[in-house]
Amino acid sequence: MPHDIDIALVAPRYLAGPGNPAWVTVPLHRACRWSTAQDPLVPRVILTSPDQLAQLRITPDPDPAEPWWTLRHAHHGDQRAWSVTFDAHTPVEIIAAVTDALTDPATPRAAPDDPYETLRAAGWHAPRHHDGRTSPEGMTSPDGLARVDRLVHEHRAASWVVETSVPHLPTLWRAYLDGDTPPHLVAALFGALADETPLVREPHRVPHLAATHGRTTTGRVSAKTVAFALEHRTTALAQRSTPMPPASSTPGPHVPQQRRAR
Template identity: 70%
Template sequence: MSAVTESIEQTFISPGYLAGSGDPAWVTVPLRRASGWSTAGDPLVPRVILTSPDQLAQLRIAPDPDPAEPWWSLRHAHHGDQRAWEITFDAQTPVEIIAAVTDTFTAPAPPPTASVDPYGPLRAAGWHAPRHHDGLTSPKGMSSPNGLARVDRIVDESGRSAGWVVETSVHHLPAIWRAYVDGNTPSHVTSALFGALADTAPLVRHPHRVPSLAVTHGSTSTRQVSAESVAFALRDRTTALAQRNSAWPPSAPPAPPHAPTPRRTR
């Protein structure tokens, strides 16, 4: 007699950027368990801080009562030829989109000379130049086919790129969420963010946590899925990232001839 597989209801939401925030553990647990990021925080302050093993990157989650203030901040310090950079996300940014950015820390970075077109994933998904611009954005912005999401390149007074603003909004209502991308952000990181934004695969949420705008302006369908697949989704994701991380160890520069063997430090 075969065992009966338990199933539960889950709602599939498309486009994903209307799915709501989701569980922050989708981002934080893999960083901690698969990539060795350390955690810090004050038990009296509702804030989470994770720092990369090399101490160059830091992710801060700081809930703010002001909905206009970002909750997520990812900062990377100046290192070599790479200037310091930062990306911030509002509270309602889907965690899967944030994870696309943090997951770049578990993948091999492209060579410094490699040039990645950040807008490539958007063009491939049918995004187009928006019809209107304000005085601070260049005409190189991109808008989703349904007009609900937009990416604008911000320029400074000299005309140089100062970064990007990602915004999801419905008509004349306040923005659902925004992300700000520093102009110094590596192109492969920006491309990962835009790729997640343009991804047409639906995101999964509990039926009781589906935003109303996703129902009225997106596509939702609720169906039965394996309870086991839901329960172990985060574990499986963490395991996969840990395996990818271990498969690409950082390469150390070769020691010069006759150089003494460097001492191991803790």
């Protein structure tokens, strides 16, 4: 019989905790046809794009402050090689914004006029120096807990650092985008940060800091909604480049139900 289950809605999303890595890996494999490299003796995940140019590697590290996620792309045409890293506690929905934009055939590749446009619209502001001057190279969230910094280098393109931290505590998570990361991927990451839609988590997996520094509400939804969220996401991403099948066609492969809420 259908039944309802408890969920937690966490905002701002950068405090929601990591979530289920399958939110990123399953659509890449099943919708975008990235291949997997499996080694039962090594605790890591490696996914490679069909053209062999991009690779996503998840390498658990005993130190949660070290990058667990690494997305790399090889030199191709006019695009230089680039890489993006994320710490273990980065919400998977923020990582997925980057991989979704990378694999979307319809995503515009042109650089936005203002990379901070979506952040400003969400109330982010330029941080101030000790002397009161604002920094043109960074943006801070309205609550002061998340920050984007543009690092200018002398002999290479400027890179980006995204960081979430609470005063007097270790950094929650950090993302690094090197200077050759395509601008539309940078924009996708900033858009995910600015998105005010709460993230769904299982109540017992809500980080303590989300309860003390963010906004957490609880609710009930049908178990079916939670169980098939990942399947619906995977199907939607597959349809970006695949025409809708006729109503009488054979349905696609079943995606196993996930334990974690999305």
